[in-house]
Amino acid sequence: MGKIVVDLADIDERFLRNNRVICLFSGGLDGTYLLHHIASxxxxxxxxxxxxxxxxGDGLRAGRVCDRLGFDHLVLDQTDEFLAGYAFPAIAAQAVYLGTHPISASLTRPLMVQxxxxxxxxxxxDAVLHTADGTQNSLRRFNQTFAALRFSGSYGSPFAVDAPSREKKLLELADSGLLELVERSRPESARYSTDVNLWCRxxxxxxxxDPERIDVPEALYEWTTPTATEPVEVEVSFxxxxxxALDGQALSAADLVRSLNALVGAYGLGRYIGLEEIANGQKVQEVREMPAAHLLLDAYRxxxxxxVDAATLREKIHLEQIWxxxxxxxxxxxxxxxxxQAFIGSxxxxxxxxxxxxVSGAGLTPRAVIAHNPLYVRDRVEIPQA
Known part of the structure; x- marks a missing residue:
């Protein structure tokens, strides 16, 4: 059985000589710092x-860093599996954290570990490393999935305890010439830790x-910059x-989400800010944009x-927060x-x-709900009288 990696001291010469190591790598600051440390x-x-x-779109940025450091690089596209097996079940589960923001990283981490x-x-x-730190719930999401899979090698994050400051990482990567590779495709990467997939930024x-002073720079938002002025209608099929499908046209999962991100985001819809509890009971603020999720969660409900009958829905709503x-x-x-999941999937x-x-700048206005097997009546006079 391997060891659980918790700090950079664990990634010493002996460890590296005795283990062939996979580093989960998106091309961001933390992963680049880890690869730079290993190379040194x-x-x-x-x-x-x-x-x-x-x-x-992480592959290109990550590839540039690997080329510079001389490490092997493998890109595996799991977008379709992520949407079909994780994001779409989250729609059915109405997976919104305590009513404030749809979840995202909770969905990606188990897939990445598998x-x-x-x-x-x-x-x-022999070993798989990630870069989540002790302030992030992703630390236990990664590690608990490794444990659940009974991975026999070493795993963990060298930033789990006593992580270097962001300033230290920036300075060392700037000195090494790696920082400009990190910033080239995402200039905000130096200042902000970003996690991007097709479902969420x-x-x-x-x-x-700081929840007592919420001031998110407008430039951080890419998917929800308001550009549309005239309302449009859109129909989603389940x-x-x-x-x-959208507007009667069957689409792949990726094309459907991508289209809704563009359409809904153009009206500035789908921004979320909320608090999430971490392992020690304290709460940290989450900032994200998820325009496709904004519409799809509402449409599904x-x-x-x-x-679905009301008694079943009441039981499902109870199970949603457990999920x-x-x-x-x-x-x-x-x-x-x-x-x-078995109940929700049923x-x-x-x-x-x-x-x-x-869809307009004022929000989403329902225009029609058309069920294949409806429990509703379209006119109250149709209801039999006792």
């Missing part, structure tokens, strides 16, 4: 930088943490709980109400979330039909 400790270390592409451990087994790597640090809690706590593979089989909206 043992330039000949056997390292695979693994970029798991989830629609955020992909990384599969690569480790297939290609003979999330950012933290540098003044975004089949057995999954979104499958409306179609679900039209298709969310287990995902947020890193227990995606645990028996409780799995059981909640209910989703009845959710088929279409929801139409008028």
């Amino acid at each position: 400790v043992l330039p000949s270390a056997s390292v695979l930088a693994l970029t798991i592409e989830l629609g955020g 992909v990384a451990t599969a690569v480790a087994h297939e290609q003979g790597y 999330e950012f933290e640090a540098d003044g975004l943490d 089949q057995h709980g999954a979104p499958v 409306r179609l679900e109400q039209a298709s 969310v809690h287990e995902a947020v706590e890193g227990r995606w593979l645990g028996p409780l979330r799995t059981a909640a 209910v989703a089989q009845a959710v088929s039909g279409r929801v139409r909206y008028r």
Whole structure:
């Protein structure tokens, strides 16, 4: 059984000589700093930088850093699997954290670990490292998924305890010439920690943490910059709980989400700010933009109400926060979330039909809810009288 890595001192020359290492790597500041550290400790270390592409476009930026440092780089596109197996089930689960913001990283971490451990087994790597720190719930999401999979190698984050400051990382990477590679495609990366996939853009640090003074620079938002002036109508179709078409045109999961991100985001809709509890009971502020999720979550609930009886819905609503809690706590593979998923997935089989909206700067205005197997009446006079 391998060790659990918790700080940079664990990544010493002995560790690197004895282990072939996978580093989960998006090309950002923390991952680049880790690879730079490894290169400075043992330039000949056997390292695979693994970029798991989830629609955020990380591969190119990550590749530039790996080329500079001379490490092997593998990009695996898991966007379709992420949407179908994680984001779309989250729609059915109405996965909003305590009513404030839809979850995202809770969905990506278990997929990333499952992909990384599969690569480790297939290609003979002994350790898998990530870069979440002690202020981030992703630390236990990553580590608990490794444990649930019974990964026999070493795993963890060298930033789990006593992490170098962001300023220290910036200075060292600037001195090494690596910082400009990090900033080239995302200039905000030096100041902010960003996590981007096709479902969500999330950012933290540098003044975004204070809930008593919320001031998010407008330049941080890319998907929800208001550019549209005239309202439009859009119709989304669901089949057995999954979104499958826009305006009657069948689309792949990625194209559907990408289209809604552009359409809904053009009206400035889909921005979220909320507090999330971390392991020690304290709460940190979360800032994100999720325009497609903004519409899809609302549409699903409306179609679900039209298709499912109230008693079943009441029980499902109770289970939704259990599903969310287990995902947020890193227990995606645990028996409780799995059981909640079974119930929610069963209910989703009845959710088929279409929801139409008028989209404007004022928000989403429902224009039609058309269920395939409706429980509603279209005119009260149709209701039998006792």
